[in-house]
Amino acid sequence: MDMIEKTVKTNYVYQGKILSLRNDDALLSDGTPCKREIVEHSGGACVLYVENGCVLLVKQYRYAYGEILYEIPAGKLEKGEDPALTAIRELEEETGIKTTEVELLFIDYPSPGYTNEKIYIYEAKNGIKTAQRLDEGEFLAVERVPLEKAKQMLYSGEIKDGKTVIALLHYFARK
Numbered sequence: 001m002d003m004i005e006k007t008v009k010t011n012y013v014y015q016g017k018i019l020s021l022r023n024d025d026a027l028l029s030d031g032t033p034c035k036r037e038i039v040e041h042s043g044g045a046c047v048l049y050v051e052n053g054c055v056l057l058v059k060q061y062r063y064a065y066g067e068i069l070y071e072i073p074a075g076k077l078e079k080g081e082d083p084a085l086t087a088i089r090e091l092e093e094e095t096g097i098k099t100t101e102v103e104l105l106f107i108d109y110p111s112p113g114y115t116n117e118k119i120y121i122y123e124a125k126n127g128i129k130t131a132q133r134l135d136e137g138e139f140l141a142v143e144r145v146p147l148e149k150a151k152q153m154l155y156s157g158e159i160k161d162g163k164t165v166i167a168l169l170h171y172f173a174r175k
Helices: 083-095 147-156 162-174
Strands: 006-009 012-015 019-027 033-041 044-051 054-062 067-071 074-076 101-108 119-125 140-146
Touching: 044 083, 044 162, 054 083, 054 147, 054 162, 067 162, 074 083, 083 101, 083 119, 083 140, 101 162, 119 162, 140 147, 147 162
Parallel strands: 044 119
Antiparallel strands: 006 019, 012 019, 019 033, 044 054, 044 074, 054 067, 054 140, 101 119
């Protein structure tokens, strides 16, 4: 069965710094015309870092939800940037931990119904302490959370961020 939809015309509604919005004219696999609303995003990378029985989490206010969330360090991919380098950069910028050792765990498609965003989820090892270097306008707090407490936070729903949930579930499943 053919399930591939075809783009007839790409119509940009908005083009911003971190995302663009399209309202495309398309054809369903049976040839029926349809509209597809797509949020284009360059993607991101995040990194799980566990050391001495603790996971590094950042607490950050997320405007879209109106909440402070616990997350693993993460950031947007720059155009053409290797996702592993994004993960390494963000770990150091947000937490002051520098490493060159990262392993790709997953590529997450966070909401495939309307966005092309991909999030590359890494695990880092053998970090050394440097200095935190937050981006302008970035406000977050770093917390070293004992693994048992992180597991409780995960299962109680206190940790809500999808990429963080995936990374922690993967970590605990391996143990």
